[in-house]
Amino acid sequence: MGDFKRDIIKLISLIFAVSAVTLQIINNMQKEDNYDLSFEYINIKDMAQTKVANKSETTTEDLMNSVFTGYTTPEIVEVSLPNAKGFQEVPFTGVRKIEKAPEVPKRVWYLPTEIGNVTQNPHYGHVALDITSPRGYNELIFPVANGVISGIYRDNAGALIVTVLHDIDGKKFTSQYVHLSSYANGIYVGKPVTINDCLGRMGSTGYSTGVHLHLALLDCALFDPNDPNCRDLNGFFRYANYRLGQGYSGLGTMMAVPGNWTQR
Ligand SMILES: [Zn+2]
Known part of the structure; x- marks a missing residue:
């Protein structure tokens, strides 16, 4: 050559x-x-809206469903999972103004399980409470406040997830319930729920090392395209860490969460 x-x-x-x-x-x-790509998303919103439209009493639903108008989410990313591989930290940009954590009536928030033990508190990259129960898979999961189901999906790791939208005196909050073993019968996106309506059972689906509930609570409307802070899960994740930097720690900011409890 x-x-x-x-x-x-x-x-x-x-x-x-x-x-x-x-x-x-x-x-x-x-x-x-x-942050993380190619997560699977099961969009059941159309099915849910059909069900809502077929209901006779739609006053409350119409009010809350206006939030979902134009709702499109091309990608779903499970966030705040402590054991996710390739987890990527996101630096604070500091572009938003610092604001005080909102004062809300603390009595509206309830614990999500009848029996529980807090095993992990919020920290950077995990703006949520991890809660276990001696009942394990038999523990039922309830919303932390009355609201409307805004998301039912699973990530590509298989975690079953429900999100609930809360309207507290005109301010929107989202609670997120991760790692469920099963969904409760009859739930759908757009369904109004109270603190006594079961969302599903505690489980260990997805990136999880044991049976527990990963509970995130954030002061924004997840999946609402009009909410600039968290119209999708990437925004939810980003905003949660930003708020944590301001001293907001989800449900722990809203109410005193005991280390363990035997009733809600
Ligand atoms: Zn967690």
């Missing part, structure tokens, strides 16, 4: 190497924007 051919081969190899590095850099840049 002559020198010329060798040089050509070297040049082509170099081009391939540079291309590969460039692609990797672009890939990493995209990841920073999206």
